[in-house]
Amino acid sequence: MRDAREKSDEIGHRTVTDASVMTFGCLTGDYAPMHFDHEFGPANGMGGTIAHGLLSATWSLGALTLYAPERLAIGDPDAYLAGFRVRFSRMVYLGDRFSLRFTEVREPCVEGLVDSARCDTDFEILNQRGEVTCSGAVSVACADRAPGAGASAAAPGLPPAPAPMVVEAWSAASLTSPLLAEELVEKGPRGESLGRTVTEADIVGFANFTGELNPVYLNEVFAASARFGSRIAPPMWSFCLGFGDYLRELLAISMPSSGFAGHLGDSWRFLAPIRIGDTIRTRHKPLSYKPSRSRPGMGVVEFGLQLLNQRDEIVQDGRVAMMMTAGGATTEAAR
Secondary structure (H helix, E strand, O other), rough: OOOOOOOOOOOOEEEEEEHHHHHHHHOOOOHHHHHHHHHHHHOOOOOOOOOOOHHHHHHHHEEEEEEEHHHOOOOOOOOOEEEEEEEEEOEEEEEEEEEEEEEEOOOOOOOOOOOOOOEEEEEEEEOOOOOEEEEEEEEEEEOOOOOOOOOOOOOOOOOOOOOOOOOOOOHHHOOOOOOOHHHHHOOOEEEEEEEEEOOOHHHHHHHHOOOOOHHHHHOHHHHHHOOOOOOOHHHHHHHHHHHHHHHHHHOOOOOOOOOOOEEEEEEEOOOOOOOOOOEEEEEEEEEEEEEEEEOOEEEEEEEEEEEEEEOOEEEEEEEEEEEEEEOOOOOOOOO
């Protein structure tokens, strides 16, 4: 039996291709030019065309599903994917190879999860040179099946819904000059997306592409007797969809072109199931800014996301951290 802090062997080897980048963008709505325009990356000092950071994040869950399904409680009708976090440390280019190592841990990946039995896993993704390109953690909420719990152990609950995020009226027409990082909290884009109705194709396409072949997403018979009574959408897909909604708004405004370093990391919580036929929309706004300690002239902006369904229920929330061009002297260091 593996020690609780021992890293696994590498699993889930995949090579990043043009097709995988294009497919991921189409599945999630993230059409940022550094992924789709082969001239953009070299022209902006990125060294080539880079893959979406969240492509690696989604493949991490696929690798665990296929090669270590016990870490995600695959096949447990009472379990659900409760939370996820990831931190990006190195760009991933077309042609790079992906592999994953994981460690069994006993701590939640994000704050605000329910106090129940959990399966917690830390992971890191490596390229073909053995360099860590990102690291993160995932938590699965499970029924308590400890000795003595009995067959009637209750399924895990869900976190209480957070307060709706207040989103002020905003218009890009009010901007007269490129926005620096420290200006985004006050002046940056915020609002709600137009919404999207979840289809069979969304769920099956994403699960097959990533390898996250969880029967609660794909098997109607299994899902009917599981925690939520029917098939649900993968929460990683819905977060990626929300990220794409927010990012299109961010990239539509004028920002300084030099030094844009991009996506640092994300976290999210599952709050309620999203089902086929639900219509979800993304509420987003910039939350905070800190000057970068390691990169003068840059700052870290954190954005908040909430996903709502057609009944205005908040079904998922998350945070996105971006490194962006700042201006002036700094007095506070970012982590």
